[in-house]
Amino acid sequence: MATMNISLPDQMKAWVEEQAADGRYSNSSDYVRDLIRRDRVRREKIAAMDEMIAEGLASGISERSVEEIWQDAVRRSEQVDQAA
Incomplete structure (x- = not known):
């Protein structure tokens, strides 16, 4: 393992030690x-959400109902959580 x-600052050092x-x-x-592991997971989730937002914007106006869109978003979010 690398070092x-x-x-x-003193306050941060004290916090880490606590x-x-x-x-x-x-x-x-x-x-x-x-902390580093958690940050990596958080950033991966944000990147996945950014991709979904870009995909949604690129897809144009949907003819699906709000309920259908919501259910799809929940399903995709669960997939992102399982992959992490």
Whole structure:
């Protein structure tokens, strides 16, 4: 595993250390790795939503009902969640 040294203001360093000390994480590095993993998942979800929005805009005006569109959006959102 690679090592990375980062500089944090005192308040941020204290926050990271508190998160590690409460028992959920074994150390500060575990906490930071979890933050990075969560950020990656969040960004992937945002990218998927952006793609769906672009697809929707490109498709033009729909003849489907609002209910049909909503059900399709829910189904697609569930697929994105399962892929993550």
